[in-house]
Amino acid sequence: MNYFAGIDVGSTAIKVAVVNETGDIAGVHVTASGSLFHKNSLEALNMLLSNLGLKRTDIRYLIATGYGRKLFKEADDSISEITANAIGAFEAGKAFGGVRTIINIGGQDSKAIQIDDTGNVVNFAMNDKCAAGTGRFLDVAARNLDLDLEELGEYHFKSEVAPLNINSTCTVFAESEIIGLLANGHGKAEIIAGIHYSIASRTVRLAKRVGIEDRVYFDGGPALNKGLVAALQDELGRELVIPEHPQTTTAFGAAILARNEFEAEQSLVPA
Amino acid sequence: MTNETSKVIPIQPVSYSRSRQAGESQDVLDHIIDDFQDNPESMQYFYDLFRSVYCHGDEIKHEGMLVGTTCIQAPEELIYAFGATPMRLCNGSYHYDQKGAEFMPSKSCSLVKATLGMLNSDNVIPKIGKPDMIVNPTTCDQKKKSSSMMGDMGYKVYDLEFPNVKESEASRQYWQRSVRQFATELRQLTGRKLTKKGLQAAFNKTGRAQAAFRKLHSYRLLSPSIILGKDIFLVTNAYFFDDITRWTEKVEALNVELEARKQAGFKAVQSKAPRVLFTGSPPIFPNLKLPLLIEEAGGVVVADESCSANRMLYDMTAVDEWMVNDMVDSLADKYLKPCTCPIFTKNEDRKRRLLDLVKSFDADGVVYQAFSGCQVYEMEYRSVAEAFNQAGIPMLYVETDYSPDDKGQLSTRIEAFLESMKNRKKQKQRALG
Numbered sequence: 001m002n003y004f005a006g007i008d009v010g011s012t013a014i015k016v017a018v019v020n021e022t023g024d025i026a027g028v029h030v031t032a033s034g035s036l037f038h039k040n041s042l043e044a045l046n047m048l049l050s051n052l053g054l055k056r057t058d059i060r061y062l063i064a065t066g067y068g069r070k071l072f073k074e075a076d077d078s079i080s081e082i083t084a085n086a087i088g089a090f091e092a093g094k095a096f097g098g099v100r101t102i103i104n105i106g107g108q109d110s111k112a113i114q115i116d117d118t119g120n121v122v123n124f125a126m127n128d129k130c131a132a133g134t135g136r137f138l139d140v141a142a143r144n145l146d147l148d149l150e151e152l153g154e155y156h157f158k159s160e161v162a163p164l165n166i167n168s169t170c171t172v173f174a175e176s177e178i179i180g181l182l183a184n185g186h187g188k189a190e191i192i193a194g195i196h197y198s199i200a201s202r203t204v205r206l207a208k209r210v211g212i213e214d215r216v217y218f219d220g221g222p223a224l225n226k227g228l229v230a231a232l233q234d235e236l237g238r239e240l241v242i243p244e245h246p247q248t249t250t251a252f253g254a255a256i257l258a259r260n261e262f263e264a265e266q267s268l269v270p271a
Numbered sequence: 272m273t274n275e276t277s278k279v280i281p282i283q284p285v286s287y288s289r290s291r292q293a294g295e296s297q298d299v300l301d302h303i304i305d306d307f308q309d310n311p312e313s314m315q316y317f318y319d320l321f322r323s324v325y326c327h328g329d330e331i332k333h334e335g336m337l338v339g340t341t342c343i344q345a346p347e348e349l350i351y352a353f354g355a356t357p358m359r360l361c362n363g364s365y366h367y368d369q370k371g372a373e374f375m376p377s378k379s380c381s382l383v384k385a386t387l388g389m390l391n392s393d394n395v396i397p398k399i400g401k402p403d404m405i406v407n408p409t410t411c412d413q414k415k416k417s418s419s420m421m422g423d424m425g426y427k428v429y430d431l432e433f434p435n436v437k438e439s440e441a442s443r444q445y446w447q448r449s450v451r452q453f454a455t456e457l458r459q460l461t462g463r464k465l466t467k468k469g470l471q472a473a474f475n476k477t478g479r480a481q482a483a484f485r486k487l488h489s490y491r492l493l494s495p496s497i498i499l500g501k502d503i504f505l506v507t508n509a510y511f512f513d514d515i516t517r518w519t520e521k522v523e524a525l526n527v528e529l530e531a532r533k534q535a536g537f538k539a540v541q542s543k544a545p546r547v548l549f550t551g552s553p554p555i556f557p558n559l560k561l562p563l564l565i566e567e568a569g570g571v572v573v574a575d576e577s578c579s580a581n582r583m584l585y586d587m588t589a590v591d592e593w594m595v596n597d598m599v600d601s602l603a604d605k606y607l608k609p610c611t612c613p614i615f616t617k618n619e620d621r622k623r624r625l626l627d628l629v630k631s632f633d634a635d636g637v638v639y640q641a642f643s644g645c646q647v648y649e650m651e652y653r654s655v656a657e658a659f660n661q662a663g664i665p666m667l668y669v670e671t672d673y674s675p676d677d678k679g680q681l682s683t684r685i686e687a688f689l690e691s692m693k694n695r696k697k698q699k700q701r702a703l704g
Contacts, residue, residue: 067679082687083694109680120698121691123665126684 002060004262006088006254007045008081009037009068012107012135013221014044017251018052018059023091023259027052028248033107037068045074061262063254067108079257081106081250082113082124088253089217089243090119096241100214103207103232103240104250105199105222107135112207123210132169133202135222140171141195144178145188149225155192156227163193163231169202196231204235217241219249287328287394292366296325299557303501306567309539311498311532313525317505320513321556330398331512333358336461339402339426341386341417342410343578344433344610346602348588349454350406351473351515353461358399359511361579362386363555365673375420380644381673382552383413391424397512402426404460406453408433410614411647429456434607437615443607450603451596467595474588474598480515483522484584490529491573494546494633495538497529500562500572507580508556539571545692546573548628550655551640551648553579558673561640561681568686574632576625582611613647621651622658629664635692636665638685643672665692 003026008015014033018026029048034040049056064075065084072078085104093099102113110133113124131137142149164181168174174195181191199222207216216238222228223246233240243249287293304310304318323329333356340347340359347357362385371379371388389395390405407418408431415430422428432449434442454465463469487506490497506525510518532539547565549572554562562572575581586609590601611621629637637659641648652668659666667688671677 067683080683080686080690082683083690118698120694121687124684124687126680 001058002262003054003058004255004258005045005048005059005062006084006251006256006258007041007062007064007066007072007075008084008248008251008254009033009041009064009066009072010081010107010250011067011109012139013247014041014068015066015248015251016044016048017248017255018048018054019252019255019259021259023256025245025252026054028245028251030247033068038071041068041072042074061258063258063261065250065254076258077261079254082111082126083121084253084257085111085219085250086113086115086121086253087119087256088249088251089113089219090115090253091256092243092249092252093215093217093241096215096217098215099217099241101207101210101212101216103203103216103218105133105135105203105218105220105228107221110134110203110206110220112203112210114210114213125206125209127202127206130169131171132174133199133206134171135220137171137174137199138195138222138225138228140175141178141192144175144182145191147188152192152196153224153226153228155189156196156225156230157189159187159189159193161190163197164190166191166194166198174198192227193231196225196228197235199228200231200235203232207236212236212238215239215241217243217249219243219246221247223247287396288326292364292396293326293328295364295366296321296557299559299563300326302563303505303559307499307501309537311502311525311528313521313528314502314505316521316524317502317509320509321505324397324512325557328394328396328398330400331358333399333514336403337400338457338460339399339405340408341405341414342408343583344408344410344606344612345406345431346450346453346606348470348473348477348602349450349457349465349599351476352465352469353457353463354469355403355457355461358402360386360390360402360405361511361553361555362389363508363558363673364389364396365558365675367392368673378644379413380552380642381558382555382642382645383417385673387417387420390421390426399512404429404456406431410612411645413644429453433614435614435616437607437610437620438617443604446607447600447603450606451599454599465595465599467593467598470595470598471593474590476515478587480510480519480522481584481587483519483526486526487522487529488574488581488585490526490533492632493533494573495542495544496540496546496571496573497532497537499539499566500547500549500575501559501566503572503575504554504559504562504580505556507583510584511555511579541569543693543696545570545635545689545696546633547571548573548625548632548634548637549575549640550577550625550637552642552645553577554640555579560673560675560678561638561669561671561685564678564682564685565638565689568682568689570685570689570692572638573634574628576611576621576628578612585609613651618651618654622655625655626658626662626664629659629662634664635696636667636688638688639666639668641668641670643670665695 064072069078336355350357367385367388371384588605
């Protein structure tokens with residue numbers, strides 16, 4: 001059987017997805033990017049292959065995406081993460097009755113993508129330059145609060161008062177703002193809820209720039225954070241579709257594209 | 272107090288060509304030349320020109336008095352008619368942008384900061400010498416307010432009054448008076464008279480340059496493209512400071528080469544390369560960041576609507592009566608009527624021009640650049656986006672400045688935009704087939 005892979009070399013994590021001939025997910029793997037992008041990418045791919053009991057030659061087509069896509073020379077082709085994300089969300093969204101708007105929050109950027117009913121990108125927006133409202137922001141906040149990143153979600157719901165306002169958009173300034181709030185005796189839960197709402201409202205502004213249609217698909221690592229999901233849903237006033245593996249949607253999209261490209265190339269070969 | 276261990280370390284002079292400022296230009300130029308294949312041979316003149324002026328800091332010579340201009344709305348024909356040489360001062364260097372940020376608000380636009388940063392510098396590159404006068408059209412707010420700053424730096428500045436409304440007859444008359452007043456000022460500066468002959472010669476000079484540009488422009492209609500946008504921007508940027516007659520000859524030579532390319536069926540890009548119309552804040556060397564990212568990612572800039580290129584050279588003067596006063600009025604009209612600068616209250620003409628360019632150049636999409644802090648381009652984005660949206664033409668809006676630090680993010684956005692255009696095209700073809 002032929003398999004196809006997508007590898008998403010992101011700023012914070014490397015995500016790999018493998019699909020079979022029918023486009024079903026065979027497996028996914030996520031690992032930290034570290035500083036050795038290329039070495040860690042290769043290891044992540046090999047790890048997934050050995051987990052699945054596959055050989056490198058079973059992968060007939062491999063597409064790289066994400067910030068490190070150009071560095072990964074082992075790939076057959078590369079594609080921008082916006083297109084890959086759109087393809088992945090379109091495919092994964094079918095199970096939920098189809099999606100037209102995608103919100104992605106990554107390690108160092110956030111995006112809103114609008115797709116048409118065939119999965120093509122119609123419009124998109126990306127945050128400018130700085131890390132405001134991205135996964136990095138959550139990372140910094142968790143460190144300030146002496147918590148693990150995974151704990152932020154549950155703390156969100158522990159707050160008994162209204163979420164605090166976090167006004168700084170700059171991640172570095174927000175850090176000092178959080179320290180200030182702690183020094184004033186505020187509890188962790190209300191600060192965390194405030195952080196989630198601050199990210200959510202920035203993200204909704206971004207999404208409104210591209211136009212929000214139909215169901216909204218939310219992916220990227222921060223979509224694992226249930227507190228952030230609740231805040232985003234509240235700000236958006238709409239239901240969110242959260243896939244089973246929110247981190248690997250883009251890698252999955254690249255794998256689907258790899259499958260499609262392979263088929264297109266095969267059909268060109270005269271029988 | 273000195274002793275043997277402490278001493279004052281004298282400044283070690285660094286030659287210009289080894290400075291970081293020269294390095295900035297060097298990098299961009301190397302990129303333009305070496306990272307692309309099949310550069311036209313006639314482009315060598317322009318590559319050498321930029322190497323000499325920006326990387327080596329060679330002097331630029333000029334005839335008569337030197338009149339610096341801070342905007343394309345300054346009628347250069349009038350300056351030539353008085354035997355003086357116009358020199359466009361608008362600057363594209365990140366180095367000067369940072370120099371300007373030392374005394375200008377940090378949120379002002381890169382172009383204005385860089386231009387003032389350059390004028391305030393001890394070592395002005397391009398090395399043009401001190402202008403005898405700077406003519407500063409009162410177009411956007413930041414340029415308006417630059418006037419007194421340039422005055423404080425010791426330059427003789429003339430404010431050329433420019434209207435905010437384009438359509439009204441009052442504006443037209445106001446602007447014509449303003450241009451006549453400018454002629455009076457030039458007479459005082461140069462001590463020469465404005466003659467029909469002098470003005471006619473100036474019209475011929477710029478007319479020939481424009482004709483060469485229009486011809487060059489027409490080769491961009493071809494699909495697949497036979498010349499890349501990065502070269503066109505270099506050619507039009509050279510017009511800022513190069514001797515106009517020599518510039519015209521070199522463009523004519525380029526046109527001859529392009530005609531041969533056309534006859535030979537030459538392709539400068541892949542046949543499926545997305546064709547992009549570029550609009551908004553002007554790309555000025557060495558800040559060709561966005562056009563270069565587009566072409567690196569496999570797109571091609573086939574036309575532009577910007578004041579550093581197309582808008583500067585496209586429109587010609589239409590004279591009814593060949594009498595001096597009437598000629599000056601016709602000249603004024605040429606600078607007002609076709610102008611699509613966003614400083615005007617309404618800008619239906621810009622939208623019309625853009626839609627027309629997309630159609631005639633068969634563009635697949637539009638990239639709209641707004642320099643952070645350039646309010647008029649930022650605000651006008653909405654109505655332009657709406658017009659394209661209605662026409663079903665995709666557009667990418669990019670807010671950026673001269674700093675190279677957003678290149679990584681921008682390249683992702685541009686690649687995604689080009690990919691979506693390619694998909695759209697494929698789908699259209701499938702639907703037709």
